[in-house]
Amino acid sequence: MPILDFVAPMETRLVSGLPEEADWQFEPKWDGFRCIAVKDGAETELWAKSGKPLGRYFPEIVALVARLPAEQLMLDGELVISIDGAASFDALQQRLHPAESRIRKLSAETPALFIVFDLLQAGDQNWREHALRERRAALEAFAAGCADEPRLRLSPVSRDPAQARAWMQQLSGELDGVIAKRLDQPYQSGERAMLKLKRIRTADCVVGGFRYGTDSAEVGSLLLGLFNSEGQLDHVGFTSGIAAVDKPELTRKLEALKGGPGFTGKAPGGPSRWSTERSSQWEPLRRELVVEVAYDQVTGDRFRHGTRIVRWRPDKAPGQCGFDQMARPVAPDAVISAVVGTER
Secondary structure (H helix, E strand, O other), rough: OOOOOOOOOOOEEEEEOOOOOOEEEEEEHHHHHEEEEEEEEEEEEEEOOOOOOHHHHHHHHHHHHHHHHOOOEEEEEEEEEOOEEOOHHHHHHHHHOOOOHHHHHHHHOOOEEEEEEEEEEEOOOOOOOOOOHHHHHHHHHHOOOOOOOOEEEOOEOOOOOOHHHHHHHHHOOOOOOEEEEOOOOOOOOOOOOOOEEOOOEEEEEEEEEEOOOOOOOOEEEEEEEOOOOOOOOOEEOOOOOOHHHHHHHHHHHOOOOEOOOOOOOOOOOOOOOOOOOOOOOOOEEEOOOOOEEEEEEOOOOOOOOEEEEEEEEOOOOOOHHHHHHOOOOHHHHHHHHHHHEEEE
């Protein structure tokens, strides 16, 4: 098969704990765009895990891969953009722009990092059928010859589950989770052969408003807010996982609070990439209800995905719900240094 053709990356399945037995390798979970980078002589391409080409959006990484010391090369890794030391998922998404001039400008102003964690081919050696322990040794040897490439990073690893759990504790603000891979397995393209332990965080949020369910007189979702440094309530996300048995009573409670100020800072329906046709169809509330929700990732001062209700917090004052609860953005180089440091 021509090397420039798309090779589906290995996938993960979510688990609640890390394996304890031997023959596992653990890595930090990076919050970026998964990328298979391929080079065949003078031709280079970047592939997203969906099979769509990424090369036109990250010309600086195409140039990086083209410079690497192998005529044929295939690397699996993650594209991350670091701004002021912290990873920015928004900056990654801004690259997916139709205008080449805009992409070129951003690639110079905010160049991406390529954090590599697997070697699939180097020269005429196809590593995909080799066990991970062999692929990792080959990747480390290859990366050692690329030390002068400032945009290339080698993802650190450990074979000690206790050490991986320590990462989750010591890097509780930065690390999004841990990936576990079997050391004795070949590269299983397209298979959910890796394990993913995600860090689930919680935050106490003010219920600044709600939406009715589609074609329903009962609540469909709660709109969540946190107070910013100016004392304004910013909309930060939603939760819709409300049990059907709880909806009638909760709807009555919410309707009794209708007519309040709701969000006084960023509000639902404001200009953002999250806006939809239903963004303006919400009911503002008096700011009296506080709910603790579980979330995984933050993008641009918002929960990236929907959240899950943990419990109601009648014991907490709404004014105590600020952005200080939000997880810190991942700092790729700081995480790499910290993880490597714990291995010494």
